Amino acid sequence: MVRNEYLQIPGPTNVPSRILRTLSMPLINHRGAEFEQLLTHCVKGLKKVFRTDNDILLFPSSGSGGLESAIVNFFSPGDKIVVVCQGVFSERVSLIAEKYGVNVIKVKKEWGQAVRAEEIEAVLKQDINKEIKAVCLPQNETTSGIVNDIESVGKMMCESSHPALLIVDAVSSLACMPFENDLWGVDVAITASQKGFMLPPGLSMIAVSERAWKLYEESKLPKWYWDYKAVREKMEEQQLPYTPPTTLLFGLKESLDILEEEGIENVWKRHALMAQATRNAAKAMGLSLFAELGYESDTVTAIYMPEGIVFKEFSNILKSKYGVVIGGGLQRLQGKIFRIGHMGSIHKLDVYAVMGAIEMSLFELGYKVELGTASKAVSETFLK
Ligand SMILES: Cc1ncc(COP(=O)(O)O)c(C=O)c1O
Numbered sequence: 001m002v003r004n005e006y007l008q009i010p011g012p013t014n015v016p017s018r019i020l021r022t023l024s025m026p027l028i029n030h031r032g033a034e035f036e037q038l039l040t041h042c043v044k045g046l047k048k049v050f051r052t053d054n055d056i057l058l059f060p061s062s063g064s065g066g067l068e069s070a071i072v073n074f075f076s077p078g079d080k081i082v083v084v085c086q087g088v089f090s091e092r093v094s095l096i097a098e099k100y101g102v103n104v105i106k107v108k109k110e111w112g113q114a115v116r117a118e119e120i121e122a123v124l125k126q127d128i129n130k131e132i133k134a135v136c137l138p139q140n141e142t143t144s145g146i147v148n149d150i151e152s153v154g155k156m157m158c159e160s161s162h163p164a165l166l167i168v169d170a171v172s173s174l175a176c177m178p179f180e181n182d183l184w185g186v187d188v189a190i191t192a193s194q195k196g197f198m199l200p201p202g203l204s205m206i207a208v209s210e211r212a213w214k215l216y217e218e219s220k221l222p223k224w225y226w227d228y229k230a231v232r233e234k235m236e237e238q239q240l241p242y243t244p245p246t247t248l249l250f251g252l253k254e255s256l257d258i259l260e261e262e263g264i265e266n267v268w269k270r271h272a273l274m275a276q277a278t279r280n281a282a283k284a285m286g287l288s289l290f291a292e293l294g295y296e297s298d299t300v301t302a303i304y305m306p307e308g309i310v311f312k313e314f315s316n317i318l319k320s321k322y323g324v325v326i327g328g329g330l331q332r333l334q335g336k337i338f339r340i341g342h343m344g345s346i347h348k349l350d351v352y353a354v355m356g357a358i359e360m361s362l363f364e365l366g367y368k369v370e371l372g373t374a375s376k377a378v379s380e381t382f383l384k
Pocket of ligand 1: 089
């Protein structure tokens with residue numbers, strides 16, 4: 001029997017006991033004063049994490065619902081948008097948009113490669129009539145463990161005379177990696193509860209700029225549940241148009257308090273250090289990283305499966321003997337890579353546990369590695 005389970009998939013993440021306790025709070029009236037205070041507290045805290053003065057909207061939904069909401073609120077059938085496609089989640093945006101009859105111009109990247117601002121700039125420059133309504137891309141593509149440089153994309157778009165909105169999927173990056181919604185000129189940022197916020201799944205959170213609200217007025221796609229204006233109006237009264245996931249909001253309040261106590265910049269630094277230690281341990285063990293060099297994620301490390309080792313056997317040993325749960329490759333990467341999530345509640349000793357368990361499991365499966373290599377690399381990272 002193992003004492004703890006280490007849920008090191010790239011979300012949902014481990015939920016700290018402080019948050020777990022709040023999830024057992026008795027329910028309250030979602031049209032009453034207590035709820036109003038709760039929502040006000042959450043919105044205030046979220047603005048600090050998004051680093052924005054823009055409106056914050058909440059939806060009872062997973063991250064994908066948040067992505068779909070961004071499509072139906074800003075566009076009309078036949079509108080042109082640019083979508084960077086570089087993994088399951090970025091390609092999902094393009095799938096959703098196409099389902100609604102939006103005309104998607106894809107900037108395709110190999111999975112594992114980050115996009116450069118210049119690649120998007122080239123597409124916008126060709127759009128002489130300025131018909132493109134938005135550029136959509138993820139900050140962190142969870143499929144492959146790469147990070148796009150949103151700051152440089154935002155800078156390029158601010159400096160260009162193109163009016164397209166910048167829509168960022170920050171589901172697996174917010175509250176983990178540096179994100180400056182307003183400074184970087186992000187118009188719409190979408191995130192979800194089950195990653196950096198250390199909560200169960202079920203809540204999506206979206207920041208919407210004034211520029212984006214203008215485009216909302218032109219949008220003709222049908223919407224009711226996802227209607228941003230209806231949600232904004234109700235949130236101005238500290239309510240939601242429908243029954244909100246009150247329990248998750250209790251958790252969110254606690255999560256925001258935890259983030260505030262640590263300080264968001266320290267949260268970013270901690271994630272960067274945990275990611276560095278994870279990568280260093282993997283490399284020291286002779287494993288190869290999947291992500292493009294220099295664009296590796298601070299929240300998920302994707303590693304090639306070593307020759308001759310089957311993911312299922314490896315992950316079974318990890319779970320049954322050590323209580324460590326990791327993610328596999330998605331779609332075309334199934335069996336080819338494994339993914340270690342290190343986001344949210346992740347601290348120094350967790351990295352030893354996870355990388356040590358990975359080393360032992362690989363060793364047991366015949367992988368050639370000197371025992372102790374992972375922990376040495378982790379210690380050396382932390383003592384630097
Ligand atoms: C970057 C990114 N976007 C979107 C999603 C979809 O979120 P959900 O699974 O909550 O619908 C995920 C999920 O892992 C993600 O990592």
